[in-house]
Structure formats: C-alpha cells, structure tokens
Amino acid sequence: MRARRLTRTLTCIAALSLAAAGCGLSGGSDGGDSTAGGCKVDQGNVGSGKLSGDVKGTITFQTTNLKKDFGDYFNGVISAFEKAHSGTKVKWIDDPGDATFTQRLVADAQGCTLPDVVNINVNTAVALTKNGYLLDLDKKAPDAGKPFVPNLWKSSLYADASGTKVHSVLPWYSGGIVQTFNTELMKEAGLDPAAPATTVLGLFDDAEKVAKASDGKYYAFLANPQLRIPADWQQMGIKVLSEDGKSFTFADDPKTAQWVEAMTKLYKAGGMPRDSLSATQDPANVYGQGKLVYGPTNPNFLRFIQQNNPTVYKKTGVAPYMLDALGHTVGAPQYIGVASTSKNAATALAFAQFLTNAENQLAWAKDPNVVIFPSTTASLDDPFFQSVKGDDPFAEARKIVASDRKTATADEIALTPGELNAISAQIQLAMQGKKSAEDALKEAQSKANELIKQGS
Incomplete structure (x- = not known):
C-alpha cells in the first residue's frame, strides 16, 4: 500500500483503447x-x-x-x-x-x-x-x-x-485515510494539535501560520500539486468531471481557483520547500526527518514512521480526515x-x-x-x-x-498520468506567479480534455 491515500490510483482507461467492435x-x-x-x-x-x-x-x-x-x-x-x-x-x-x-x-x-x-x-x-x-x-x-x-x-x-x-x-x-501531523511542530507554529483543520482551505490557513513561524526550518507540506489533486478538490465538493466522464469541469468552479490561490500564497510564503514544486520526493521520508508538519494520510505510513523514525512517531498526532463540503471521504x-x-x-x-x-x-x-x-x-x-x-x-x-469506512464511498476521481501531468504543470506555473489561477485552470482543463479525446 502506498504512503498516501489510495485515491492516487490512476483511471480513465481510455489509454488502453480496447476495440469497441469486440465488446458486445x-x-x-x-x-x-x-x-x-x-x-x-x-x-x-x-x-x-x-x-x-x-x-x-x-x-x-x-x-x-x-x-x-x-x-x-x-x-x-x-x-x-x-x-x-x-x-x-x-x-x-x-x-x-x-x-x-x-x-x-x-x-x-x-x-x-x-x-x-x-x-x-x-x-x-x-x-x-x-x-x-x-x-x-x-x-x-x-x-x-x-x-x-x-x-x-x-x-x-x-x-x-x-x-x-x-x-x-x-x-x-x-487503506483508509486520516490526518497525521507532528504535534510539537504544530505547537511551535501556534496551532492546537487537538483542533486540526476540518476543511481543505482551513488547512491552508493553518499552513500559513507554519510558514510564518518556521523561518524555513520546517514546512507545512510538499509543494507538488500532484500530491493533492484531485483529492483536495473532491473533498471541497468541486465537480472534477462531467457526469458522462467525457470532459473535465474543474475550472468552472470558483472554489478551484481559491485552492490554486491558496497553494500559490503558501508557496510564496515559504510554507513549502522551494525544490519540491515539481520534485517526486516521498513525503513520508521528509516527514520522518522532522521537516514537515503534516504527514501522508494513509495509516500504513504510521507503521513506516514507527519502524524507521520512532522519535518522530512519538510526536505524531492523528485525527479524522477533513470531510469538508463532501461530508465523507472517498x-x-x-x-x-x-x-x-x-x-x-x-x-x-x-x-x-x-x-x-x-x-x-x-x-x-x-x-x-x-x-x-x-x-x-x-x-x-x-x-x-x-x-x-x-x-x-x-x-x-x-x-x-x-x-x-462506514460512510466512505468509492466515488474516486482518478487521473491518468498524462492528465495529472498536464493539470499539474499549469498549476505549477500559477504557483510561480507566471499565470493567474483562472488562466492556469482554463488551460489545464483544455489540455486535459484534449487528452480525453485522444484516449491518453
């Protein structure tokens, strides 16, 4: 099992293009x-x-x-x-x-x-x-x-x-999903480990406090948007795909732009490592080094930390995942x-x-x-x-x-590697200040829709 939520499974198998003629x-x-x-x-x-x-x-x-x-x-x-x-x-x-x-x-x-x-x-x-x-x-x-x-x-x-x-x-x-966090670093940043965020944008508000207090000694979480989409969007109640699954709709919701703006603001404030914007670092390893406030969300990650970084494990807090606007996890x-x-x-x-x-x-x-x-x-x-x-x-x-697990659903929106890369690339440009959130999302949606049509 992976150290972050199982929602990272990749979907929309149009890439496989099974011949329709043999599908009757x-x-x-x-x-x-x-x-x-x-x-x-x-x-x-x-x-x-x-x-x-x-x-x-x-x-x-x-x-x-x-x-x-x-x-x-x-x-x-x-x-x-x-x-x-x-x-x-x-x-x-x-x-x-x-x-x-x-x-x-x-x-x-x-x-x-x-x-x-x-x-x-x-x-x-x-x-x-x-x-x-x-x-x-x-x-x-x-x-x-x-x-x-x-x-x-x-x-x-x-x-x-x-x-x-x-x-x-x-x-x-x-694998399940929970919030994990370093309780000592939360306290150092002026946050209460007993009252973690209950919404995605609320988490970004807390992360800004981490950025102000840490002075680059530690961070809230890694910057690569691939680690957070589309999971964050789903929890926020953003409609990522059309009902028939043939087109993306995430750019049509103002909440998506709010999310990109929050990512951008946090990145500029130093709440994320600069070198993690497009890197493929494993957040479990960085958290285990005591450099992240928030850890991966899969409970299996806790076993990894317990075995490899027992000191950090003892400082780790656990809380229910942010249900946000969705009201349940996926x-x-x-x-x-x-x-x-x-x-x-x-x-x-x-x-x-x-x-x-x-x-x-x-x-x-x-x-x-x-x-x-x-x-x-x-x-x-x-x-x-x-x-x-x-x-x-x-x-x-x-x-x-x-x-x-009693309330969770399997309504996961997963992305093909091509779709994930195309969307993330535009968000990264916004986070670097090279595009507005709206323009980045509009272009991301256009490129992702092209990939759906191409079957990739």
Whole structure:
C-alpha cells in the first residue's frame, strides 16, 4: 500500500483503447454459446438471469503482489474453499502489479484468457467492465452486495458497453485515510494539535501560520500539486468531471481557483520547500526527518514512521480526515472481479464471494504485517476495530478509519498520468506567479480534455 491515500490510483482507461467492435454482450441464461468482449462464452454468463451451475472444477485466481508476504493466509483460504466444495481446485497466481499491470490483464482478456477470479484496481475495473469481460453481478448475483458497507457497494459501479453503470466487482480491502501531523511542530507554529483543520482551505490557513513561524526550518507540506489533486478538490465538493466522464469541469468552479490561490500564497510564503514544486520526493521520508508538519494520510505510513523514525512517531498526532463540503471521504478499494469468460463461472463466483466474506476479510485485517481495512459491515463491527486498545498513533488511526469506512464511498476521481501531468504543470506555473489561477485552470482543463479525446 502506498504512503498516501489510495485515491492516487490512476483511471480513465481510455489509454488502453480496447476495440469497441469486440465488446458486445449477448445471450440469455439458458445455456449454449454467446459472446463477452469478443470471446465465446456460455450464455449463462451474460444477458439476463441469475448465474447457475455446480460449484466444481478448476479455476484460476490472480492477486496483485501479495504472495510473498501473505502466502499462508491465501493458501489457507483456498484450502478452506476446496474442502467446503469437493471437486474444486483453485490455482493461485500472483502478478507483480507494476506499471503495465492493467495493459497485461486487458491483453489477457482480449485473448480470452482472463483469470477466472482476479484482484483489480479501479483502472482495470473500468476497462474490463466497459468491454464486457466481468460478470454483471446485478444480473448474475443480485444479492452479492448484502455483506458490504452500503455506501461502498452503492458507489462501486462502472459503466458497461452500453454506458449503463453496473456492479461488476466485489469491494475488498482499502487503506483508509486520516490526518497525521507532528504535534510539537504544530505547537511551535501556534496551532492546537487537538483542533486540526476540518476543511481543505482551513488547512491552508493553518499552513500559513507554519510558514510564518518556521523561518524555513520546517514546512507545512510538499509543494507538488500532484500530491493533492484531485483529492483536495473532491473533498471541497468541486465537480472534477462531467457526469458522462467525457470532459473535465474543474475550472468552472470558483472554489478551484481559491485552492490554486491558496497553494500559490503558501508557496510564496515559504510554507513549502522551494525544490519540491515539481520534485517526486516521498513525503513520508521528509516527514520522518522532522521537516514537515503534516504527514501522508494513509495509516500504513504510521507503521513506516514507527519502524524507521520512532522519535518522530512519538510526536505524531492523528485525527479524522477533513470531510469538508463532501461530508465523507472517498477512495477506491481493491476489488475482486469474476471473468465473464470463465468456463466455471459458478465456481469462480462462489470463490470470489468466499474470499471477500466478513470472516475471511477480518482474518486478513488482523494480520500484524498488514494495514488494511475490510469492506464488509460485519468485519468493521468486530471488536478488533471497535474496541481498539492503546492510544499510540496507529491505534488511534485504526479507530478513526474503522468508523470512516462506514460512510466512505468509492466515488474516486482518478487521473491518468498524462492528465495529472498536464493539470499539474499549469498549476505549477500559477504557483510561480507566471499565470493567474483562472488562466492556469482554463488551460489545464483544455489540455486535459484534449487528452480525453485522444484516449491518453
């Protein structure tokens, strides 16, 4: 997991440009052959009607970079499933999860060799759903959403080939989001660690006080806007994309200009390191050196600080994330999808639901080597999350996130690398005083919209 919020996952898989000609779905649920994403499949996998069939046979299950650290857990889940369903066999493979992951998986799908059950992120879910490679759970498993936190399930929707939003994935684990800060530096700057900011612009107000008090000895946070967009904008209630996702709209909201002006003012005041405007520094490392007031927002970062900078860890405070105008947090979880091209779809679906059930999710969340939060209501209601002992930063974070997961949604707006770079470049010009906030945003939106049209 990354040291900042999971909202950094990159989306809008137009870059992959799956051929629309091979994306049709047809067929009913009465056996025989049909097509899904250009692949020949059993009619029961597509069209109307609940999925039926015996839970038997062999399926392939693919995770993303999990085997090295969690082999015992997953082998245990697989063994339990095979024991409960005589005649089944689950072959587990683990993808390294590098930058070409989505492209490789889409290529597998186009070749009609997509794993039966697959661990995917939001980008891949968008691409595979759009092109018909995942089961439509609303039709094939209409009760699939019952175990999951209602807000999370309702928002885990992706558009199919017709543009209709469907449930094509089961929510799995997420990293959560909190505010973290160096309490000593906050006090030195005249801020109260017990009363952290509750809005994004309120955070910038506090950051200005840091700039005035620090005299360059420490900073509020790093300057690169890529670290804050579009997360800040979403929390502020800014509409980043049009409803159909085909154009950007962030420049049309005056609040976005207020945000750019706040970034610019703070940068000029010395509240951010000058050399961090376009740098790719890891804020976790800089925070661990005692040079930042505000740390990354993923609870996993706290484990990193605890292990590598115990002195700073003891000074670290934790608070709920700024809900701002949105009223809740966002952040896409990891998902489990079932291939519509599966030869044993009933078995694949049964295993996917078994893997993501409350009992198995809770068991993994209790592993001391991982910092994750489950997606099922029953898991989050367990005393492990509700009766957390201790008042150290990590214990506080677990309490906060367990509550936060009950209201969080998966309505994350994620950006492709090209879109993020194009938008950030214009904001950086504004922060350097080379453009007004309005002009920078207008140009950023224009360039980002060009990229959408180009499919990049």
